[in-house]
Amino acid sequence: MPHKHPGDVAQALVDWFSAHGRDYPWRRTVDPWAILVSEIMLQQTTIPTVLGRYEVWLAQFPTPKHLAAATEQEALRSWEGLGYYRRVRALKAAAQVITEQFGGIFPEKEADIRALPGIGDYTVGAVLSFAYNRPAPLVDANVSRVFARLFNDRTPIDSPTGRKLHWKWAAEMVHPTNPRSYNSALMELGQTICTGSAPKCLTCPIRQWCRADKPEELPVKLPKKEITATEHRDILCIRENCILLEKQSAGNRHEGMFRLPKRSKAETDTLPLLATQKYSITRYKVTRRLYQAGGNTRPKENEQWIPLAELPNIPLASPDRKILVKQGF
Numbered sequence: 001m002p003h004k005h006p007g008d009v010a011q012a013l014v015d016w017f018s019a020h021g022r023d024y025p026w027r028r029t030v031d032p033w034a035i036l037v038s039e040i041m042l043q044q045t046t047i048p049t050v051l052g053r054y055e056v057w058l059a060q061f062p063t064p065k066h067l068a069a070a071t072e073q074e075a076l077r078s079w080e081g082l083g084y085y086r087r088v089r090a091l092k093a094a095a096q097v098i099t100e101q102f103g104g105i106f107p108e109k110e111a112d113i114r115a116l117p118g119i120g121d122y123t124v125g126a127v128l129s130f131a132y133n134r135p136a137p138l139v140d141a142n143v144s145r146v147f148a149r150l151f152n153d154r155t156p157i158d159s160p161t162g163r164k165l166h167w168k169w170a171a172e173m174v175h176p177t178n179p180r181s182y183n184s185a186l187m188e189l190g191q192t193i194c195t196g197s198a199p200k201c202l203t204c205p206i207r208q209w210c211r212a213d214k215p216e217e218l219p220v221k222l223p224k225k226e227i228t229a230t231e232h233r234d235i236l237c238i239r240e241n242c243i244l245l246e247k248q249s250a251g252n253r254h255e256g257m258f259r260l261p262k263r264s265k266a267e268t269d270t271l272p273l274l275a276t277q278k279y280s281i282t283r284y285k286v287t288r289r290l291y292q293a294g295g296n297t298r299p300k301e302n303e304q305w306i307p308l309a310e311l312p313n314i315p316l317a318s319p320d321r322k323i324l325v326k327q328g329f
């Protein structure tokens with residue numbers, strides 16, 4: 001046990017949260033579907049972006065049955081701008097299982113929740129504690145940072161040993177009767193007080209139990225993977241009010257979505273350059289150049305002519321949507 005009195009730490013967090021916890025729409029509900037949606041959205045998207053999309057998305061798909069009945073295209077389109085589309089694909093697959101195997105009622109058993117597509121340890125902990133108020137452990141980057149400092153532990157938090165240790169602590173520390181507030185409190189402490197570069201220890205509700213002597217040096221992480229610069233060239237090709245787009249094939253990160261067609265340097269060297277776009281995705285720094293191609297361009301495999309009038313409704317990868325909007329589409 002990391003502390004002689006883990007209950008005191010847990011209770012202090014719950015008390016602090018009842019006075020200082022932030023009000024988010026997903027904290028006003030105990031509907032497991034709404035909780036699952038918020039957790040999946042928040043996995044790789046910032047809170048301000050999710051706040052702008054969450055309620056609108058849930059109004060479109062208020063129950064698993066609604067998402068199960070949607071086409072893949074509708075589901076992908078609804079996720080545009082949130083990125084990491086495999087999340088909405090997994091959510092749709094989970095909605096289908098809930099609809100087909102549980103009659104549309106969200107399961108309550110841990111094993112059934114864990115078996116849903118795209119659900120990992122964190123999401124299981126979130127649904128069990130936030131929806132059902134069950135004492136389930138939960139570890140995310142914020143929780144890990146708090147634990148590393150609270151226990152003054154230098155095990156890299158992204159190593160297998162570090163992960164195992166933090167999940168063990170999370171299970172030992174969880175508040176037995178108010179896990180809903182406790183898990184929210186732990187994450188919020190990491191977001192607002194025990195922050196990455198400048199922890200506000202003087203206002204920390206668990207300061208008296210904290211063992212960190214140099215909190216700003218914690219948590220320790222494994223060495224970072226190098227950033228790789230990558231470049232690609234795409235074409236903008238319009239013919240008879242249609243645009244040439246490539247449908248992304250199975251196994252692709254953007255499977256089922258459309259992207260502007262790619263072309264080689266030799267194929268684009270003599271074409272007029274329309275725009276240059278730079279963005280980062282995971283460990284890649286992407287530079288993309290968009291060239292104007294003639295209407296007689298031959299479609300390659302998976303490329304098709306899409307009427308311009310359909311452009312607002314089809315699922316397009318976000319960088320493609322952005323560059324097309326800038327081009328006036």
Ligand code: SF4
Nearest residue numbers: 149194201204210215
């Ligand atoms: S006392 Fe400081 S380092 Fe320790 S948990 Fe609180 S904010 Fe983090």
